[in-house]
Amino acid sequence: MTSVIILPSVRLGLRHSLPIVSGYMPVAVAFGVIATQAGLSPLAATLVSTLMYSGASQFLFIALLANGASPWLAAALALLINLRHIVYGPSLAAELPCHPRLRWLAHGLTDEVFALASAGLTRQPWAQRIDWLTGVALGAWSSWVAGTLIGSLAGEWLTSHWPLLAQVLPFALPALFLVLIAPRFGSKRWSTALTIAAIAGALFAAFDLPNLGLPLAALCGALAYWRLS
Amino acid sequence: MTTEVAIALLIVASGTFLMRAVPLHWMQRHLSRRSEQSAPPPAWLGLSGPLLIAALLGVSSVPSPPSAAAWGAVAVGLTVTALVWWRYRALGIPILAGVLSYGVVIWLAAALV
Numbered sequence: 001m002t003s004v005i006i007l008p009s010v011r012l013g014l015r016h017s018l019p020i021v022s023g024y025m026p027v028a029v030a031f032g033v034i035a036t037q038a039g040l041s042p043l044a045a046t047l048v049s050t051l052m053y054s055g056a057s058q059f060l061f062i063a064l065l066a067n068g069a070s071p072w073l074a075a076a077l078a079l080l081i082n083l084r085h086i087v088y089g090p091s092l093a094a095e096l097p098c099h100p101r102l103r104w105l106a107h108g109l110t111d112e113v114f115a116l117a118s119a120g121l122t123r124q125p126w127a128q129r130i131d132w133l134t135g136v137a138l139g140a141w142s143s144w145v146a147g148t149l150i151g152s153l154a155g156e157w158l159t160s161h162w163p164l165l166a167q168v169l170p171f172a173l174p175a176l177f178l179v180l181i182a183p184r185f186g187s188k189r190w191s192t193a194l195t196i197a198a199i200a201g202a203l204f205a206a207f208d209l210p211n212l213g214l215p216l217a218a219l220c221g222a223l224a225y226w227r228l229s
Numbered sequence: 230m231t232t233e234v235a236i237a238l239l240i241v242a243s244g245t246f247l248m249r250a251v252p253l254h255w256m257q258r259h260l261s262r263r264s265e266q267s268a269p270p271p272a273w274l275g276l277s278g279p280l281l282i283a284a285l286l287g288v289s290s291v292p293s294p295p296s297a298a299a300w301g302a303v304a305v306g307l308t309v310t311a312l313v314w315w316r317y318r319a320l321g322i323p324i325l326a327g328v329l330s331y332g333v334v335i336w337l338a339a340a341l342v
Contacts, residue, residue, distance in 0.1 A: 016320065057245070103250055164336060175323065197280045
């Protein structure tokens, strides 16, 4: 009989991914519902989540296709939304040992996984960081794929029976982001920069510019940080 | 799924993967060359992570659709999360408390309307 041995650091990463999982599940279920309503089979919807694995651009891609837009236009706009991911890798590079698995782990570098890794990698021993990140990325990715499959098969039944749950669980994501930056609020310089970045991010999102607003909001925080030096 | 849609999906999937993988790989090579020359990593690397998380916090806190009740729930949820983090300095309990308090406000607002 064969048994699967999961390394303790991978298990720890899986456990640390639970806040992301609770935030992803309802959104992935909603994506599954929308994708099947747009005419995709449950298999095709799950394939989109497996390969594209990027919430905002997936919703945009499917919405444009459902409205009769050209697939090439939908692809171009989806890629444009994902441009923000370019800054995540360089930001984490110094905290990660060079490892062949990193090439594949980069597929799992979403906003939320980046945020958790950015704050959590330094707390892991150097030799176990790749395994820990594997656990985090695997937990988040599998919940996104499983949520899409569930949503495309039984999403409408689920959301009609537990509407409050679908509304409340996504709040795990802002709560996670707050907990990740909370230790920095001991310094006045960091507090000011982080508060400015968060307020700028909220303003950009309120004006319907969340993707462009993300790097710009971080830049506002950086300017405040350097101004206070 | 038509062939055109399948090809468009593959283009977005590979483009997104390259946007995530190539800069990471490039920066690791750049840093290993710098460490051979004993140069410290650039200062912006340590700054960008927390600031991007703060920006993500701002973006993800805006309720959709916005309403007074939803904004109230966000304010209560974030306050409770911060207070519980202050008490326990842990990852899971503050998030659980924040989500529960957010849910209570949403539920109360729906019950009162």
